[in-house]
Amino acid sequence: MNQFFIVTNNRKDKDGRVTNRILSFLEAREKKCFVCDDDLYNREEVLDIPEGIDLVIVIGGDGTMIGAVGSIQKSIPVLGVNMGTLGYLTEVEIDRVEDALQQVLEGDYVIEERMMLDGIFDDGEKKAALNEIVVSRKGVLRLLQLNVYVNGALLNTYEADGIIISTPTGSTAYNLSAGGPIVEPTASMIVITPICSHALNTSSIVLSADDEIRIEMGEERHGGQGEFNISFDGKNMRDIVSGQSITIKKSDNVTKLMKLSEISFLEILRKKMKGN
Secondary structure, eight states: OOOOEEEEOOOTTTTTTTHHHHHHHHHHHHHHHEOSSOOOOTTOOOOOOTTTEEEEEEEOOOOHHHHHHHHHOOOOOEEEEEOOSSSOOOEGGGGGGGHHHHHHHTTTTTTEEEEEEEEEESSEEHHHHHEEEEEOOSSSSOOOEEEEETTTTTEEEESSEEEEEEEEEGGGGGHHHTTTOOOOOOOOOOEEEEEOOSSSOOOEEETTTTTOOEEEEEEOSSSSSOOEEEEETEEEEEETTTTTTEEEEEEEEEEEEOOOOOOOHHHHHHHTTTOO
C-alpha cells in the first residue's frame, strides 16, 4: 500500500495529535498521504477522493466511520482508529497506532465485507445505509401507522413511534437500543424492529437479505395526513407523507472494513458491553 486518505473527526482529535502521528509514520516510509480538509461528521455529499487511494484511515468513533463510509461511496478499504467510546467499527486503539500501521504495510490484514441497504423512494431517488434506515415521526408527537410488506405480502401494520430496518452491522446500534437482536456483523440478513410499538407483542423480525421490504406511510388515527422522516445512518434525511412509501433491499455495494485483529466478534461484544 502506497497511498492513504486520512479522515479526522476534529471534535475528537482537536489538536491533531493522532493525525500527525499517522502522517509522520507513513511519510517517513515514503508513503503518499492526503488529509480530508474538513470534518466529515455532518457531511452528506459525496467526498471527492483522489484516484489510486489504497486505504482510507478514519480517526474518531463509530459515528465518524459511518459518516466517512457514507461520504466515500467507493470500493476502498477503510480502517478505523478509535477515539470514541464503544468502537465496534473502529479497529485500532490509539496506544497501538504505529504497530497497526506497520501491520498494514506488511500486508498482515483481512478485508471484511459488510452488507448495506438501499432505500428507494417512489420518485426513484435512492440512498444507502451501512447501519440502518429509520422511519420516524415528524412534528407533533403522535403514533405512526406503518404498513410493512415483505416481497409484496403484508407483514404487519404497526402503530409505533417508528421502525428500524437494520443490517447486521447496525444491529448493535439503534436496533439494540430499541430492543432488537444482536446479529453477527458479517451475516447476510435484515432486521425489522419497531420503535415503542403500541401493542403487547411486537418483537423484531429477522428476514433473509434477499427479501424486499416496502413501508407504506399510513394516515393519522383520525384520517389526517401524517408526516414522516426517513433517515439513513442518522443522516441524509428526507420527509414523506401518508400514502407514500419506501422500498428497502440489500444494496449491490458493500463496505470493506480492514481487520487487523483475530479477536472474534463475540469477544469484542463481551468486552464492549461489560458493565453496561
